[in-house]
Amino acid sequence: MSATQFFKISLKRSTIGLAPDYRAAARTLGLHRSHQTVYRPADSTTAGLILKLKELVKVENVASIPTSVEINAARKAARGYQVVEKQGAFTKI
Amino acid sequence: MFGAFRPTFVAQSGLLWKNPFRMSATRKANVRKRLKAVDDVIATVSASGVKCKALDEAMQLPRESEMIARDKYSVFSRYSKGHRKSLHKVPKFTKKTIRTSPPGF
Numbered sequence: 001m002s003a004t005q006f007f008k009i010s011l012k013r014s015t016i017g018l019a020p021d022y023r024a025a026a027r028t029l030g031l032h033r034s035h036q037t038v039y040r041p042a043d044s045t046t047a048g049l050i051l052k053l054k055e056l057v058k059v060e061n062v063a064s065i066p067t068s069v070e071i072n073a074a075r076k077a078a079r080g081y082q083v084v085e086k087q088g089a090f091t092k093i
Numbered sequence: 094m095f096g097a098f099r100p101t102f103v104a105q106s107g108l109l110w111k112n113p114f115r116m117s118a119t120r121k122a123n124v125r126k127r128l129k130a131v132d133d134v135i136a137t138v139s140a141s142g143v144k145c146k147a148l149d150e151a152m153q154l155p156r157e158s159e160m161i162a163r164d165k166y167s168v169f170s171r172y173s174k175g176h177r178k179s180l181h182k183v184p185k186f187t188k189k190t191i192r193t194s195p196p197g198f
């Protein structure tokens with residue numbers, strides 16, 4: 001396994017109706033709404049907050065924080081076709 | 094018997110919430126699913142190599158596969174018959190850590 005540098009944390013269950021300390025822990029992690037994903041450095045502070053919210057979150061160990069370009073590229077569906085040749089490629093308008 | 098003035102629970106007292114005594118097989122399956130999801134979170138944090146008190150405490154908890162059915166689906170209750178009640182009677186039981194019983198119960 002590659003070295004864990006960051007935790008990828010997603011809030012899967014809402015903090016609505018929970019005690020203020022749970023809501024504060026989610027807020028401290030930067031989780032403001034359901035299904036939001038944040039990246040936090042893998043340290044004991046973050047681990048403690050995750051384990052406080054262990055019923056509510058989904059966690060992955062990642063080596064780096066992906067950029068928005070990488071996230072969008074991973075989300076993008078395959079085109080389903082391949083451009084072989086473009087018609088009128090040499091025509092100047 | 095029938096009609097607008099029938100003596101049902103709703104007609105007599107208004108709002109009625111029915112709360113089954115036992116959980117269905119599906120609800121119990123969902124309990125197991127949530128327990129496994131929490132096990133995954135603990136295992137992931139443990140695999141990261143980070144050390145902290147919260148992790149030590151979490152590692153002390155029994156895993157879903159190690160728990161007996163009694164602990165999975167019921168909890169200790171001071172006032173219930175037999176000192177046990179079904180897990181779904183606990184407020185917010187899906188967002189709490191309830192895995193062990195007090196010694197002797």
